[in-house]
Amino acid sequence: MTVLEVKHLKKSFGSIHAVQDISFEVNAGEVFTIIGPNGAGKTTTLEMIEGLVSPDSGEIRFGELDWNNHGNTIKKKIGVQPQSSAMFDLLTPEENLNLFATFYDKARPTEEILQLINLTDHRNNHVKKLSGGQRQRLAIGLAMISDPDIIFLDEPTTGLDPQARRNIWDIILQLKELGKTTILTTHYMEEAEKLSDRVCIVDQGKIVTLDTPAALIEKLTEEREVRLSFLDGTDAAKEVCLFAKDLDSVTRTERKDRSLKLWSTDPENTLYSLFGFTKEKNYHVEQVSIREMSLEDVFITFTGKEWRD
């Protein structure tokens, strides 16, 4: 079931075309991640969907609801954790949650939220004394106070240490178990890969690709990098290199002293032939590896490596 539908969103600020043409659908219960370099238009896209910025053109629908006619109803259905974790610094987490709870007709008990975000120990400290990770967890808690069906998390882990990041991952996975739909933006590919059902890569205001993390990686794995090194020294490496070049599946080789890198469209058979050759020559292979592809490779492949600033 589609809970959010975005069609041909466009938004410019003066001469800057922040969002040029973005369309996607989000299904109920999934974690939908938008990734992209800085300035790609992620936050503008989110702010349009959250009703803060009105798009120049395009359509945003939450099921039957749209911002122009059902603004207040949508606000009750969604929970938002903005990038700047804005809250009242001189109030405690508990007071912040209680205050936000009064904004809604129905709200989850503060106690429950405090437990979910693991802040029961800090409930009576002023927010300004909390650490970055604790603040971020409270921001997520504030987004969940109205028990919304759809939760927006804008870079919830940016600037956090690995421990705090994993805490937030746990919360996101708990939300998924509760059947909530989460729309997430992040800089960390590892995070997108671990948490998301589907990933949408945005660059220069456009969607460059959208699929499940596994499918995206699959698309790239036509060619894999294989590394070998030999105990028998440079001569052995040279000879194996010459042999590999003659194989049909090998597209490129690179050799430095005793180690050899090659790129193959069929790593399994390439290795089979290579080991046949080394056995025949009686060379001893010291190390062999096939590099794992990650979402990061997908990201770099799609968005390039050049300097953007």
Next chain:
Amino acid sequence: MKQFKEMFVAQLKLTFREKQAWFWGIFFPVILMTIFMVIFSGSSDNEFSAKVAIVDENPNPGSQMMLQQISQIPVLEVKNGKPVTREIAEELVKDQEVHAAIVLPEGEDATSILLVVNRENEQGVTTQALSGMLNNLVQQANLTAVGATPTYELQFESITSGSNEINYTDFLLTGMIALAIAQGGMFGMVDLVEMRRKGLIKRLRMTPANMNIFGLSDMVMRLLFSIIQIILLSLIGVLIFGANLYINFPSLLIVFLLGALSFNALGYFFSSFSKTSEAYMGVANIFSFIMMFLSGIFFPIETMPEWIQPISNILPLTYFVEGLRESMVYSTSVFSSSLWFGIGIMVLWGAVTFLIGSFLYKRKSIVAAR
């Protein structure tokens, strides 16, 4: 209603936990008022007096008569209580042991009375007063000499617009209350700039929270804070420095409410174009400083150079402090037209700045229609 209550409680906590608010809103005005009262009202308690030396080198009936009259003037203190020689008197003037020496006529035929002062004090107020007194004395002596009675005499009477007289303590107390409330309004809106900078306003707009109720609860909180200021400053003024207040409560309520709202509108206006709290504080400081000295807080406007007075007459604080004096010292009734004229100018400031402020906020779509 529940939302208002919760928001108000939150505002209450936010204000009471903000140490800066306490310092600038409560502690600072109290200190400032105490300093000014100690410095200025101390001297106004003592009446004018001057020390003089009398030289009567050649006692005669004329000089005796004058000597007797001079010694009866209560504000003149005669050094040593009796005449001294001219040399000693001049020494005393040079050393500023006495303010002046009065040399009485040296014989029946002598017609002049001489006032000797130190050149440093030649233009001083005391010298002016002394020469005025002696002139009076000489005039009377002249009249007596020709056996005439004065045709005209000067009578002195002071009037005020109200029923009660104002002394400097009352003047300063009401001035400080006005200043504290005005500054509370002009500086207080820095919260709004901070909330905007931190994205808190944006955050609240993502919820169904009613922003009007939020603004209202904020305003009620500010009014409450100002009431604390009024009560505290009044208590200190009355109990410690002996100020006399004759309060007309309906007038005070109206002046206070409209004044506090107007100055908050001014702060709102500053916040509409300030991106950082530093920028905001800069603007608020300039306005606050100009008004502090030009609006008759510490000194009456009439004592300032004439070319400055037109500026004072357009500043809102001038009318706020006037309104407070009317309602707290003169107990002017709510139906006084002069009271409403002043309030009118002040409210005009509030209304215009509020409208421009709202316009600027809207244009930057900080408060969107949605």
